Amino acid sequence: MYFPWHDAQWRLLSADLNRLPHALLLTGEAGIGKRALAQTLAKALLCESGTADAAKPCGRCEGCHWFDAGNHPDFRLLAPAADEAGDDEEGGKAKKKPSQYITIDQIRELADFVNISSHRAGRRITLIAPAEAMNVAAANALLKTLEEPPADALFILVSHHWRRLLPTIVSRCRRYAMPVPAEAPALAWLEAQGLAHAADHLAHAGGAPLLALAEADHDLMVARKELIAELAAPRQLEPLATAERLDRQKLDPAEVIDWLARWVFDLAGLSLADKIRYYPDKRQSVAELASRLDPIRLMRYADSVREARALAHHPLNNRLVYEQLLFGYLQAIRPAR
Structure with missing residues (x-):
């Protein structure tokens, strides 16, 4: 689920799930929980319980179970890929190391997903995080899809640095700015995680609780x-x-x-x-x-x-x-x- 300091943003996004635009752009500082909110929104859209009150996913239906297991057929997560590394110093095959980019091949693989009917008679949702990790070729390929979006396909882009995105991509999304949380709820959450000297860590991270926890x-x-x-x-x-x-x-x-x-x-x-x-x-x-x-x-x-x-x-x-x-x-x- 999303973090407690995003209650207001959640109410805004989930006010009418049936009237969302085809592309959303969630922006804000790194480490404030934007991706968690985006994943909760995707899960709510794919929830099959039929309970519209509070628009929260039920967590019990098949759709929610598949989403939690990471294998829902109508959901795709695009994040930086893994590059093949060369040989390591000992002559063995090195492990894959994370790449900082989302590639055009990843975007191309979306073609079949977004253009065929959904498996569960609902929406097909693609989450791209962080969106600025798309290289130029990938961004241009995504733009073509956003310009002529398939029916019932929804794109959720999460960005720490949205001004690095192509202006034409930004113009085709409805942008939601996510603020850095107030100090009190952020500190309460960090202390609940058992973090000592939470105030100092939160300050070092510029008020971003998840970043504060990671840097601890x-x-x-x-x-x-x-x-x-x-x-x-x-x-x-x-x-x-x-x-x-x-x-x-x-x-x-x-x-x-x-x-x-x-x-x-x-x-x-x-x-x-x-x-x-x-x-x-x-x-x-x-x-x-x-x-x-x-x-x-x-x-x-x-x-x-x-x-x-x-x-x-x-x-x-x-x-x-x-x-x-x-x-x-x-x-x-x-x-x-």
């Missing part, structure tokens, strides 16, 4: 704290050594760059507006750095961090990316003259 993983937390401690004490920061360590830890480069981007955001926020969002537990360190830096130089550096984040999943040398960003950081926080 011990290894990730240790790696993040180590990097932030070095950023907070730039005289002790050695870009080459730090980049080598981060590369050796096999971290997701997007996550590492996000940690850096949040730190830079707080430096700028405290310097320009006396506000701190992501690292309130490091306020003193942020304040000491922010008091003497050049805001214009920092904002230029923030642009380069955003560019690096957009390219984080391209086949680049992660170590070199880290080195460039860390050397750039030291230049960006040089005291203003």
Whole structure:
């Protein structure tokens, strides 16, 4: 089911399941539970109980059982595929590693699904998450289907960065913006999961509860704290050594760059507006750095961090990316003259 902070969004989406458009686009920050809401909506549409009150899936009919088992014949989930990896270091066949893209082959495989009659005399539902993971070819192929949607076919797109989607795709969807949850319900949920220091984790994740829980993983937390401690004490920061360590830890480069981007955001926020969002537990360190830096130089550096984040999943040398960003950081926080 969806998360408790999405009650209002659920009521809006489920007000009349029979009058939904052929394509929905759920947008918002990563880690707030958009996909769970989309899956609940798909399950409700495929529920065969016939109970329309509250529009919630019953969880007992055949349709719900098949959906929960992951094999409902009228539902498809499109997520980044798995690329074939080469041989591993020991000469054996390497395991498949997750790809960051949804490919045109995945979209083409939808053709038979969306153009034939449903198996259960209802809708055929396709969930695409995250939609911005479609490569250009895949996005163009989907656009053709959205322009002439088959009868009773519904597409639900979930996106963390909807402005990266083709404008023509966005224009053919009804967009629902999902806000970051209020702090109280998010903290209550995290504490119910047994997470200690939930407020700090939630702040580090920008208010996104699922991201906060994921980043509370011990290894990730240790790696993040180590990097932030070095950023907070730039005289002790050695870009080459730090980049080598981060590369050796096999971290997701997007996550590492996000940690850096949040730190830079707080430096700028405290310097320009006396506000701190992501690292309130490091306020003193942020304040000491922010008091003497050049805001214009920092904002230029923030642009380069955003560019690096957009390219984080391209086949680049992660170590070199880290080195460039860390050397750039030291230049960006040089005291203003």
